[in-house]
Amino acid sequence: MITINQLFAICAILFCVSLQIAIIVCETTITTTFIYLEDNVVNFRHYGENCSSDTESQLCDMKETLACINSTCDCANPLSMTFLPAKGICVGKAGHPCVHHISEASVSPTKKIGQCVMFSTCERDDDKGNANSTCACWSSFYPDEVTGLCVRRRDYLQKCERDEQCNNRKGLVCNKDMGICNCDKTVTRYNIDTERCVGLPNTECANIYRECTENHKCKSGICRCKFKEMEAANGTLLCDPVRHKYGKPCGRFRGDCGDEKVNNLRCLDGKCRCKNPDYQIYDHDRRVCVSKVGGPCIIASHSDSADSSFRNGTHNSKFNPDSFPIIKCIPYAECVPLTINTRVFMTPLINGKGVPGVCECGETFLPTKKGICSLPRGADCDTSSKDKKDQCASPLQCVSGRCDCPNEVDVYEDETKKCAKPVQSLCWKDSSCVKNAMCKLRNKHLPGRCKCLSKFKTTSLSTCV
Known part of the structure; x- marks a missing residue:
């Protein structure tokens, strides 16, 4: 039937x-x-x-x-x-x-x-x-509502409109105000080494790997200090068993600068300095000397197959940091492998086996004259220490922990990478106004105002379209 x-x-x-x-x-x-x-x-x-x-x-x-x-x-x-x-x-x-x-x-x-x-x-x-x-x-991947296709989830600082577009396996969510994928700053922060959001002290362990910030580990689902906490001068508890060696006097005893295989420090002119000062700077957060843009780095694991896999073009960029002395890159930079013909440059810098490379800024970051990678708009920033100044790409500044235009009313233009003055703002020249606008001066002694060009109209956001 x-x-x-x-x-x-x-x-x-x-x-x-x-x-x-x-x-x-x-x-x-x-x-x-x-x-x-x-x-x-x-x-x-x-x-x-x-x-x-x-x-x-x-x-x-x-x-x-x-x-x-x-x-x-x-x-x-x-x-x-x-x-x-x-x-x-x-x-x-x-x-x-x-x-x-x-x-x-x-x-x-x-x-x-x-x-x-x-x-x-x-x-x-x-x-x-x-x-x-x-x-x-x-x-x-996430389902695209328009095409019906499965689209790869977006990574740190890439544009988004909703949470499902961001890589949740890395703990990323969509910051609606900035329109970018970022960590939830209330409970996590971005780890530049693992490229994932990690849990802050005394919060829930983050992402699918249950990771925590430095010197902490996941205990019963909560990020706890690995060591006995020490009381600082201001009364707060610090989970910080290792002291900085960089810049300290040295020369009396071997090992004054710590384990150079770990921190890449050595004694130069009586003080602990980076082993390659022309190429490296000291990262106070990671407590290690890292290479600037164009400087040397190592990207392979310590194994007999590392060198042969590089020659065959099948190298693996995921390495074991305990395998051999690593030369890391500055924050937000990637280690790009060198070709066989350029490996002579790296030979004196490698102590052990590994595939050499050169540090280059990641896709969403910009290199500066100082050899660091500056942060784009919306990125988390911190000016608490001297080595973090000018970390935001010009003309952006660190505003309330995020790289943004110094003036709240200014409009950031992705195309020109500038903070432009909106319509009706005071101005002195056309280039300071938003796209499709001009600076209409009253006279040469007084500032003018940004006005839309004749073929364009003012929008609710004070831009011209």
């Missing part, structure tokens, strides 16, 4: 004697299924081609899950399907039902495989059958 659900699913049964083919077309409100009993069909129209449901030679290839819609071959259900050129078939969009195909007549209908967009999996409800299976994006 045919059930009600089966009766609703069957739309048409076609039998073509000349082609010796029978095709059962089953369509429901959830998904579309095509079953081929014999595979002798030829000259079917493909995706995007003109078609006609009344002409045998202009039928759409149902093997691609196509239907003739508005005289064009399109996915049978465009709202929940999209055509995937790599596979040559229509597949389920992210968050929508999977599309089930049978490519050969010998395949049993009970062994249908759900097809979805790239970077997603067909998650099936075994209790309800294939009709209730859904295309779910992988954990590192």
Whole structure:
């Protein structure tokens, strides 16, 4: 007996004697299924081609899950399907039902495989059958509401509109005010070494790796100090067992500057200095000498295969920091491997095995004349120590812990990387005003005001469009 659900699913049964083919077309409100009993069909129209449901030679290839819609071959259900050129078939969009195909007549209908967009999996409800299976994006991707594709989640300081667009595996959330992916500053901070948000002291351990800030470890789900806390002069408790060696007098005893394999310090002219002062600066947070932009670094693990993998072009940038003396980069810089021909430059700087590289600023950061990487707008900043001054890219300044325009009313323009004066603001020259505006001076002795050019209108944000 045919059930009600089966009766609703069957739309048409076609039998073509000349082609010796029978095709059962089953369509429901959830998904579309095509079953081929014999595979002798030829000259079917493909995706995007003109078609006609009344002409045998202009039928759409149902093997691609196509239907003739508005005289064009399109996915049978465009709202929940999209055509995937790599596979040559229509597949389920992210968050929508999977599309089930049978490519050969010998395949049993009970062994249908759900097809979805790239970077997603067909998650099936075994209790309800294939009709209730859904295309779910992988954990590192999120479903795009417009295209139905699975898009890679965005990293630190990349633009966003909602939390799901940010890499939650790294603990990132979308800062709505800045429109960028960042850490939740109330409970976490960004760790430049692990490139993840880590838990602050006495808060919940952060991200999927349950990580904490320096000198802390995860105990019963809370970030606790690894050592016995010491009381500072102001009465606060410090979790800080290691003292700075940089700049301290040395020379009387071996090891005055600590373990140089760890901090890259050595005794120069009676004081603990970086081993390569022209290329390195001391990072007070990490307590190690790090290389400036253009300086040396090491990016491979201490193993016999590290050097050979580099020559084969398969080097692994994830290394074990305890394997050999690492030369790290300044904050927000990446270690880019050198070619074989340029390795001579690095030979004296490497103590142990490893793949040499040169420090370069990351994609969203800008190099400065001092050899550091400046922070873009919206990045977390801190001017509490002398080595962190001028960390924001000019003309940005550190405002309430974030790099932003010094004047709250100014408009930051991504294209020109400047803080522009909005419409009606006082000005002296055109370049200080927002895009598509000019500085209209009263006379040469008094400032003018920013006005939109004749072909542009003032917006609610005091810009010109």
